[in-house]
Amino acid sequence: MSISTSPALRLRGLHKTYANGVQALKGIDLEVNRGEFFGLLGPNGAGKSTIIGIVTSLINRSGGSIEVFGINTDEDLEGAKRLIGVVPQEININQFEQPLRIVAQQAGYYGIPWREARERAGECLRWMGLWDKRTAMSRTLSGGMKRRLMIARALVHGPRLLILDEPTAGVDIEIRRATWSLLEEINDAGTTIILTTHYLEEAEALCKKIAIIDNGRIVKDTDTRSLLRQLVTETFVLDPMQPLERAPTLPGFATRLREDGSIEVDIEKGVGLNELFHALDDAHIQISSMRNKANRLEELFLRLVDESKGRAASAPEPNEVTP
Ligand SMILES: Nc1ncnc2c1ncn2[C@@H]1O[C@H](COP(=O)(O)OP(=O)(O)OP(=O)(O)O)[C@@H](O)[C@H]1O
Ligand SMILES: [Mg+2]
Numbered sequence: 001m002s003i004s005t006s007p008a009l010r011l012r013g014l015h016k017t018y019a020n021g022v023q024a025l026k027g028i029d030l031e032v033n034r035g036e037f038f039g040l041l042g043p044n045g046a047g048k049s050t051i052i053g054i055v056t057s058l059i060n061r062s063g064g065s066i067e068v069f070g071i072n073t074d075e076d077l078e079g080a081k082r083l084i085g086v087v088p089q090e091i092n093i094n095q096f097e098q099p100l101r102i103v104a105q106q107a108g109y110y111g112i113p114w115r116e117a118r119e120r121a122g123e124c125l126r127w128m129g130l131w132d133k134r135t136a137m138s139r140t141l142s143g144g145m146k147r148r149l150m151i152a153r154a155l156v157h158g159p160r161l162l163i164l165d166e167p168t169a170g171v172d173i174e175i176r177r178a179t180w181s182l183l184e185e186i187n188d189a190g191t192t193i194i195l196t197t198h199y200l201e202e203a204e205a206l207c208k209k210i211a212i213i214d215n216g217r218i219v220k221d222t223d224t225r226s227l228l229r230q231l232v233t234e235t236f237v238l239d240p241m242q243p244l245e246r247a248p249t250l251p252g253f254a255t256r257l258r259e260d261g262s263i264e265v266d267i268e269k270g271v272g273l274n275e276l277f278h279a280l281d282d283a284h285i286q287i288s289s290m291r292n293k294a295n296r297l298e299e300l301f302l303r304l305v306d307e308s309k310g311r312a313a314s315a316p317e318p319n320e321v322t323p
Contacts, residue, residue, distance in 0.1 A: 006070030007031045008161050008192040009055065014064035016050050024050040026216040032161075032194055032209070037187045039207030039224075041301060047216045048196040052165050056086045060155055066190040069160060070120045082110060085159030087150045089196075097140035099130055100255070102138065103153045110157040124152035128182065144175035147193075151182070155191075162186060164195040168202060180206055189236070200301055212304055219308035235274075235293040238263045241286040250279040264293065 009218055014028035024047045030040045040048050053059030057077060066073045068080040093102055100121050107117035125131050128148040133141060141149060147167060154162060167183070168176040176199070183206060187193050197203055203210055203224065210227055212220040220227065239262045247257040253276060254266040267276060280287060 006067065008034045008036065008069055009194065010067040011051070011055070012065045014051065014054060014066070015062045016047070016054060016059065024216055025054075025061075025064075028213070028216075028218060030211060030218065030221065032192060034069075034160075034189065034192055035187075036192055036209055037183075037207050038192075038194045039210040040194060040213060041198075041200065041202035041203055041210060042196075042213035042241045042307065043198075045215075046213045049165055051213075052086065052088075052163055052194075052196065055163065056084060057081060082157065083160045085154035085157065085162045087147070087154045087162070087167055089169070091143075091146050091150065093138050093149055093153070095137070095144060097138055098135045098136055099125055099141070099152070100134040100147050102149065103156050107156040112157065120156050120158075121152070124155050125149075127155075127185075128152040129178075130260060144171045144179070147171060148182070151179075152188075154265040155186070159191065161192045161194070164193070166196055166198065168197070168199065176202070190249070212301060214305045214308050217308065219304050228259045234267050236265050236267060236290055237293050238265060238280075238290045239288045241288050244285070248280075248283050248285055250276070250283060253279060 008032070009032040011028050011030040014025050015023075016025040017023050028051060030051075040051065042048050050059060054061045055068075056165070057073065066080070068083050071080040071083070073080045073224075097105075100118065103121035103124055104114070104117040107120050108114065112120065122131070122134065125134050128151055130141075130145060130148055130152060133145060136246065138146065138149065150168070151162075151164070154164075164183070168179050171179070182203070183193060183195070193206075195202075195206070207224055209222070209223050211218050237258070243261045244257060244263065247255040247263060249255070252271070255265040258264055265276060267273070
């Protein structure tokens with residue numbers, strides 16, 4: 001396939017067994033199109049950072065192949081690396097260096113002359129809202145600022161694919177949203193983005209496509225909207241006027257009593273709320289308020305992971321490939 005039409009990233013049969021015997025990846029096939037905003041979701045230990053480490057050649061793979069915009073990393077590793085910018089999960093900036101120097105030095109690693117490197121570094125810092133901090137000691141930056149500094153550093157050589165490993169982990173909702181807008185801007189400017197996240201609402205808000213990974217395997221690879229369409233139930237939280245001692249029996253609805261005395265009710269798609277209100281009436285339960293339980297994607301995610309665990313338990317492990 002020609003370089004001009006090949007996907008931004010193509011992984012084929014990626015395997016990783018760590019030295020301690022942990023099989024972190026058990027055959028990952030993935031394609032991320034140019035210009036896409038792609039989310040990699042999965043619980044702790046699923047293998048997300050391992051994938052990123054392998055794509056950015058910080059971790060050796062045990063098997064499989066990687067192509068970045070049609071460049072096979074076995075044929076031209078430096079050429080492929082030049083197209084990628086990466087923001088790692090752990091903060092790894094030199095805390096005793098100034099942001100401007102950190103970002104400019106990174107440009108230097110790509111052979112960009114010092115004067116241009118400083119110019120570019122300044123532009124990236126401005127873009128990330130860190131211009132005022134350019135000569136501060138990095139140690140004095142807040143957690144959110146350090147993350148934005150890492151984004152600036154990842155962008156300085158003009159990568160076509162930006163990979164971020166949990167870019168908003170541990171930052172407050174305001175900074176998270178500000179980071180989202182920055183990432184959307186970067187994507188709008190033509191850079192393909194792949195991010196990993198635990199915040200499912202982050203994936204829902206940003207990513208057009210999502211792959212769910214669990215235990216070293218992809219359990220779902222689809223576009224976000226059709227993923228959400230698969231939801232068969234919606235959960236509502238109801239606050240009763242009188243405290244209840246146990247979950248009420250409402251014919252046709254699964255109910256659970258929560259610790260705070262409110263009730264959770266699962267409603268199947270297509271069942272109207274009227275039917276729920278009738279059932280509550282029949283059970284003589286009065287409700288003072290009700291809300292849709294946030295994060296529908298979260299429920300779907302848990303269900304998919306559960307399903308894949310069921311499948312993995314009944315299927316034998318395929319033979320591992322080691323080159
Ligand atoms: N250097 C290592 N040596 C041995 N095992 C490792 C190493 N790094 C990761 N693992 C194991 O590989 C598996 C995948 O880890 P990985 O860091 O890729 O998960 P993750 O999806 O990024 O998790 P998290 O969401 O917690 O960041 C885990 O079982 C982990 O313990
Ligand atoms: Mg990780």
